[in-house]
Amino acid sequence: MGQSFRRLLAISVAFLTACTPVPQEPVTPTRAIGMTDSTMPAMRSFSGQRVTTPTRSNREIAKDFMDLSFRMESGRPVARLTRFVQPISVRVTGDVPASLPHDLRGLLARLRNEAGIDIFLTGAPRAAITIQAIPRAVLNDAVPRAACFVVPRVSNWEEFKRARxxxxxxxxxxxxRDRAAVFVPSDVAPQEIRDCLHEELAQALGPLNDLYRLPDSTFNDDNIHAVLTSFDMLILRAYYDPALANGMTRGEVAARLxxxxxxxxxxxxxxxxxPQNDTTRDxxxxxxxxxSAGPSPARRRNAAFExxxxxxxxxxxxxxxxxxxxxxxRLNVGxxxxxALTSFQRxxxxxxxxxxxxxxxxxxxVQLAAFALSAGxxxxxxxxxxxxxxVARQHENAALMATLMMFKAEALELQxxxxxxxxxxxxxxxxxxYGFGSDANVRARMREIRALTPEQGL
Known part of the structure; x- marks a missing residue:
C-alpha cells in the first residue's frame, strides 16, 4: 500500500460520521500547527435554529409514521400508541457538562415551537423525563456499544440497573408513558452530547423505531442527521395531536392520521x-x-458488498x-x-x-476531499x-463543518x-x-488532514 493511502486510512477512520465517537486522546504530531492554548479561539456553538428539510408526500409520511410508531427497531410489533400527558417536565442530573444546559434549552424551545409539545425544564427532584449524564465508561460497561439510550419506567441509573x-x-x-430516563455520556465532545439529547429525547417522547429508508430524519440508524429535522418535528406534532390518545391501536391511529x-x-x-418498500432484515x-467492530475486515467488506x-x-x-x-x-480505504474511491463516487x-x-x-x-488532497x-x-x-452549517454539524474547513485551508495553502x-x-x-471536544483532539484532526498533503509525505 502506498504511503498516501495509509494517510487516507487515518482520515477515513477519524472523520466518518457520528456513528464513530471521536477518540479522546492526542496523536503524535507530524508538523507544528503554531497554535497555543492561549491563542486557540473560543468554542463556538449553534443557536438551535429550525432545521428544515423538503416536504414529502403526506401519503409517504403516513406510512413512515405508522412504521415508526408501531414497531420496535428489532421488528417487534408495538400494540398501542403511548405518550406522555402534557405538560411534560424534564430534569437534568449527574455529571452535567457545561454545554448540556444550553443545548437542552434550545432543543426544548424547538419542541415547543415546532412540535407544539408543552415541555419544560424543572429543578424539582422528580420529573416525567430525567436526563442523567454519566461517564462513558460506566455507560458502556452496562450497555456496550451504546453511545446513549432511553429507558421507560425509571428515573435514574440505579433504578435502571435494578430493572435491567x-x-x-x-x-x-x-x-x-409516565416516567423515562435518558442516559448520556458526560465526558465526550459537546456535539456528541447534543446529538444524544436530540435522538433520545425524541424517542422518549414519541416513536421508538428507526427506519433506514428515511432521508430526512434522526429516526434513522445511519446517523447522518445529528439534530431533529422539520420531518421529525412533524412526526412529533402528529404524535401529540389531540385527535390521538394513549392506548389507540394501529387501526385507530391509521383512521385519523x-x-x-x-x-x-x-x-x-x-x-x-x-413507491416505498420496507427495508429487509437481510x-x-x-x-x-x-x-460493527468485532468481525474480521473481510467479513465486514463482504457484508457491505452484500x-x-x-x-x-x-x-x-x-x-x-x-x-x-x-x-x-469506508471499509476499502485501507x-x-x-x-474505495469508486464506492465514494457512486x-x-x-x-x-x-x-x-x-x-x-x-x-x-469528506472522503472525496481526502483523496483529492492526497493527489494535490x-x-x-x-x-x-x-x-x-x-449544508453542514444548516444541519448544525460542527464536526463535519470544521473538517471541511480544515480541508479547504490545506487546499488554499497548496495554492x-x-x-x-x-x-x-x-x-x-x-x-x-464543539465537534471534537478537547484541544488535543482538535490539533490531532488538523495534523491528520495536513498529513494528507503531498509535501507531508512520510
Missing amino acids: RTPQVDWTTLER SGILARLNPAGQTSPAR WIENIELAL AISLAGAMNWQGPRDGFAHYAFG YDPQI AMQVYGRSAETRLHAAHVA DAGTVIALADQSIP GRDAEAQALRMDSFGWAR
Whole structure:
C-alpha cells in the first residue's frame, strides 16, 4: 500500500460520521500547527435554529409514521400508541457538562415551537423525563456499544440497573408513558452530547423505531442527521395531536392520521407519493455487520458488498443504496483504495440526485476531499468544501463543518493563498472544539488532514 493511502486510512477512520465517537486522546504530531492554548479561539456553538428539510408526500409520511410508531427497531410489533400527558417536565442530573444546559434549552424551545409539545425544564427532584449524564465508561460497561439510550419506567441509573432485563423496561408493555430516563455520556465532545439529547429525547417522547429508508430524519440508524429535522418535528406534532390518545391501536391511529397530516402539513397533500418498500432484515443485518467492530475486515467488506447487492435487487435509489456504497468505501480505504474511491463516487452520485440527501453528500465529500488532497488536487478540494460547508452549517454539524474547513485551508495553502488558509483554519478551530471536544483532539484532526498533503509525505 502506498504511503498516501495509509494517510487516507487515518482520515477515513477519524472523520466518518457520528456513528464513530471521536477518540479522546492526542496523536503524535507530524508538523507544528503554531497554535497555543492561549491563542486557540473560543468554542463556538449553534443557536438551535429550525432545521428544515423538503416536504414529502403526506401519503409517504403516513406510512413512515405508522412504521415508526408501531414497531420496535428489532421488528417487534408495538400494540398501542403511548405518550406522555402534557405538560411534560424534564430534569437534568449527574455529571452535567457545561454545554448540556444550553443545548437542552434550545432543543426544548424547538419542541415547543415546532412540535407544539408543552415541555419544560424543572429543578424539582422528580420529573416525567430525567436526563442523567454519566461517564462513558460506566455507560458502556452496562450497555456496550451504546453511545446513549432511553429507558421507560425509571428515573435514574440505579433504578435502571435494578430493572435491567425485566418487563419493567420493556416499551411494548406500556399503556401510557409516565416516567423515562435518558442516559448520556458526560465526558465526550459537546456535539456528541447534543446529538444524544436530540435522538433520545425524541424517542422518549414519541416513536421508538428507526427506519433506514428515511432521508430526512434522526429516526434513522445511519446517523447522518445529528439534530431533529422539520420531518421529525412533524412526526412529533402528529404524535401529540389531540385527535390521538394513549392506548389507540394501529387501526385507530391509521383512521385519523390522514386528516391530521392534511391539517399539519398542507403542502404534503399535493406532493407526489413515491413507491416505498420496507427495508429487509437481510439488508439491516449486513449493514450492522459492516459497521460493527468485532468481525474480521473481510467479513465486514463482504457484508457491505452484500448490502449493495440487496439494494440493487430491490431497486432502491436513495439513502439505503447510497449508505451501502458509503460503508463499502469506508471499509476499502485501507484494503483497496481504488475500490474505495469508486464506492465514494457512486455514493455521491446516488446522494446527489435529491435535495433530501444533501447532508449525506456532505459526509461523502469528506472522503472525496481526502483523496483529492492526497493527489494535490487543490481545486477539487475547494469545490467539495464550498458545496458542503453551508449544508453542514444548516444541519448544525460542527464536526463535519470544521473538517471541511480544515480541508479547504490545506487546499488554499497548496495554492499559495496562505493568509486565506490561516484565517479559515482559525475559524475552523472554534467549531472543532464543539465537534471534537478537547484541544488535543482538535490539533490531532488538523495534523491528520495536513498529513494528507503531498509535501507531508512520510
